[in-house]
Amino acid sequence: MAFALDEQQEMIAETAAAFFAENATSERTRAAMASGIDRDLWRAYCRELGFGGLMVPEDLGGAGLGHVELAIVAEQAGRTLAAIPLLGHAMATAALLASDDRAAIDAHLPAMVAGDRIVAAGERGGEGLLVPHAAQCDLLLLLGEGGAHLIAARAATIEPMKSLDETRPLARVHASAGDPLPGGAAPCEAARAAGVLCLAAEALGGAQEALDRTVAFAQEREQFGRPVGSFQAYKHRLADRAVEIEQARSAVWWAACALDERHETRALALHAAKSFCADTYLRVAGDMIQLHGGIGFTWEHDAHLFFKRARAIANMLGDGPHHRERVARIMLDEAA
């Protein structure tokens, strides 16, 4: 056992970090906010970087990597708030592979891997169905009681919404369920696991970036004749957030490893990772605004983009109380 990234994983992390830092700049993300997706970035991600088939087996034209690698890449995408449909892509890839439905795989996966087919994924809940990137997608993956449904976007009624997180806008979806993907509950479970992990890793990356930028500001900004970061009121708050981020990183790695190894703790790990990482991101992004003072409240500063992304992540695929209740059921040995 070595609970650390191996050499290849380190390389993937560095490659992804460099790619997003160079390409997913604040300017490009803001430019993409009008349309909802930075399509050039997504194509480059899928083709040039070759990550469109990250988790797709090699005999199907993919890289044959696992959840650990997905988490590594999603963390870097989240760090830069990249306006790409990674979430739906990861969920649909997982659902298709778990379904083992050759016709559906042949029909969709090659185009998805090439970055030519965009998938939006959502979970049917209580009220109407709000799905990120639904207004931009070609294909919808809808999870629900009856299984995982893959539906052509044109076969659904999709109403674009003004969205808090414009880097991943929501749309209201009305769609009648046809036949679900075969494979019983497996496609749904695989998609939910990939989605939850993706969101938790994104939250980790976003929280880390929000902390790093706030620390940099606190080192430069002077008041009372000294850097504001030399005051304990700043230090202690930033230190608390750093502690949470370290835990969030443990949570993401645990969940990713547990999925790849089919470890007995994988359900627990996913619920823990989603709730803990989303909460961490919410706090760090909130503190980012507070500790920047007035400038952090301006549209021009990126703080609000992190703040809004954090809120969106917290609400997607089950909120904190939901996931903690699931943890409670597991730890109290209650039937799910």
Added chain:
Amino acid sequence: MKLGFSDMEEAFRRECASWLEDQMAGEFADIRGIANLVDKPERRKAWERRLAEHRYSCIGWPIAWGGRDATLNEQVIFAEEYARAGAPNRLNHMGVELLGPTLLALGSSEQKARFLPAIAEGTAIWCQGYSEPGAGSDLAAIRTRARRDGDEWVIEGQKIWTSLAQFADMIFVLARTEDGTRGREGLSFLLVDLDQPGIAIRPIRQINGEAEFNEVFFDGARCPVENMVGAEGEGWTVSTTLLSFERGISTLGQQMQFRNELDAVIAGAKRNGKAADPVFRQRLAEAEIGLRLMRYGALRMLADGKGGALAGAALTYKIQWASWRRALGELAMDVLGQEGEVAPADAEAWPLLTNLYLYSRADTIYGGTNQIQRNLIAERGLGLPREPRGNA
């Protein structure tokens, strides 16, 4: 990146578990599950010797010094099984986990030969003489002095919060050996026999009624000059090396004890129905998540290979576990309600969870308070500017 252990490691786990179970179910059943540090010291000294007889007292040490040269993973496994078996807290934690590794790293060959065997054999119990009444968070403000008298150092001063001094044979002391120095300069690291006329030990009664900490008074206490570890005036470096071992393997065992405590809270909540209350369920889940993340954080820290380097997970670990455990103590009392406030009239000690509630208030103080931890994380981890210092 990997979660699981290898087949060979799992075999080692079974071997340790079965030996520990035999001991704890048999000859040492009377000290099984002791959660505090002060009960039955003589029996626990016997237990230290039993561990040594079977080469389990310091498995990470080199074979030549009584260890097993165990790998990091084997040490993790042993620490986990040790705690799972309900074996009592190690009376010689300071010797085995802190001083031993420090001597292996920095001690002279003569010092190793003189002090390591007795630690490995469980016949010399050690305690730590760092804090003083005027040197708590600001540890470098140490005033205990040692002056040279022929072949000996003569020590004057006072240490405080010295855990287990009342049971220990030896103490390692940070003392000022150079007049006129301040702060980290001019300190030296001395190994001192506690059994001598120049030393007086006074236990300090704590909020849980027990006395695990002591004041140790040095009034002309002596040690031979060859008992100095590292060079004269280099004591601060030695002491920080020693503290870096504190964030080592033993944390994994400590977490098994936390597991037992959380399980007791869960059992209490099931018994009185609070496990069905949505508010309590959320808090129980938070505690479970926190404990699991502690485990994976510790495994990351160990896999880092820097053995206690103050970075990332290692830097944040102390405040993480201390805060978690204090919160668990609060949750325990909220779960138990008034039943948590009482014990039978003739009880000598508080039951596990009441004691946890009280004792955990110390966790966020000793070994660097939460406030000091935050300063360290901010300054060393995040690179924020240091707080301007006073002139005292």
